[in-house]
Amino acid sequence: MLWLTCPNCGARPVEEFRFGGELPGVPDRITDPDERDLDYVWMLDNVDGRSVERWFHEAGCRRWHTVQRDTRTDELLDG
Amino acid sequence: MNEFVETLVDLRWAEPKRSYDVVIIGGGGHGLSTAYHLAARHGITNVAVLERDYIGAGNSGRNTTIIRANYGLPEAVRFYQHSLELYQRLEGETGCDVMHATKGIFWLAHSVTTARTEQGRALLNTACGARTRYVEPEEIGRLCPLIDLGGGGRYPIVGASYHEEGATARHDRVVWAYAQGAMRKGVDVIPGTEVTGLLRDGDRVTGVVTPQGPIAAGVVLSAVGGHVTRVAEWAGVRLPIRTHTLQAFVTNAFAPVLGPIVSSNDLVFYASQTARGQMLIGAEFDRPPSYRTGTTFSYLQACARKATTVLPFLSRLRVLRQWSGVCDVSLDFSPILGQSGVDGFMLSTGWGTWGFKAIPAAGEALASLIATGTVPELIAPFGLDRFAREAAMGDPSSAGTR
Helix, strand or coil, X not given: CCEXXXXXXXXXXXXXXXXXXXXXXXXXXXXXHHHHHHHHHHCECCCXXXXXXXXXXXXXXXXXXXXXXXXXXXXXXXX | CCHHHHHHCCCCCCCCCCEEEEEEECCCHHHHHHXXXXXXXXXXXXXXXXXXXXXXXXXXXXXXXXECCCCCCHHHHHHHHHHHHHHHXXXXXXXXXXXXXXXXXXXXXXXHHHHHXXXXXXXXXXXXXXXXXXXXXXXXXXXXXXXXXXXXXXXXXXXXEEECCCEXXXXXXXXXXXXXXXXXXXCEXXXXXXXXXXXXXXXXXXXXXXXXXXXXXXXXXXXXXXXXXXXXXXXXXXXXEEEEEEEEEEEEECCCCCCCEEEECCCCEEEEECCCCEEEEXXXXXXXXXXXXXXXXXXXXXXXXXXXXXXXXXXXXXXXXXXXXXXXXXXXXXXXXXXXXXXXXXXXXXXXXXXXXXXXXXXXXXXXXXXXXXXXXXXHHHCHHHCCCCCCCCCHHXXXXX
């Protein structure tokens, strides 16, 4: 099972957290404002590798954290 | 493929040519079904299916084989019902035994709110041509006496929608049936060949790159599971997809006792009995997005607890095998089919945890699109352009794995 490191509570099982999505990144090559809006709302990098994510420690300190994780191995990475 | 498979089907592998009318990336059910329908319905046989592993190695070989049409949107019910009917005729059409068995599916409600949802589902399904009716606990008990109507004392069953035509088929055999049908008509199925990039000419996709060299194509279809975001990226297409791990497990074989497929949308699990007697059990996909194909004890524990709450006899069985696959879950829980917005590049993706049941209909519709250039009405609502049109097809409560 995946364990996340909460800066307040330490290493805790992922069941205690709620996934809050990746940090939004609209590619610079998209310039049309409507296209950028569409990309911001719907499109994802869906990274296989280093993913920068927001997690909410729902069953713990109830604070939001930014976590870097390798989505191929679930290994936590240093920011 | 082993010797046993060779006694069942006649599979002949091909070496890649330099150029094809159509190249399909991904030799799973969807890719092979599209190739089969291109050849069988439209006479287009200059087609290659490229698979990086063996055919059906991805989610086609890992799913829980349920075929149903009890969805929550009219367009989805019509699409999956058509697929369900194609499955009923698949053995006759291909001459392959795919072990299709109509079993019926219970979607149990443990609360009044969910019971109302299931009553609505039954009405909508009936209106759109799928045979689903709402059943009271007394009838559930009669049709499937193994279900504990008291829900282990904690989750009493209020009612259920019963989808009579719900079925299962042997997943590998579906893959082999389409592969054999396509090969016999002259399609090249090429396992062990990974696509590592796309050939582009200006804004157009003109072929694929493989370690054995480039292959030119009039049309490239991505029928990739899990890793579709990378493939689409090569074409400059962005997708509303997250990749998640989905796990499932089977128990040891048991006497054939569980006739219908039993699913609970409140607890989120489903169970069916396979032809060899094993109980096949699954639940929701893992919450964190991941490309990892591992399994976890916490999943097994939670899923087993839910399944034994409704089907107490399962607690006397042993877990034989647990596995997982990586699923491309679209943000609105509906597939993404057809034009990608880039010429020469089409998509069959967003199959998430619900792709197996759609293999015949999606292959048929995509073959028609590739052959005629016209989007079939059946899949028109499922285009990638729906997000720009603000017409997302949100239907998470019908996935069974949310």
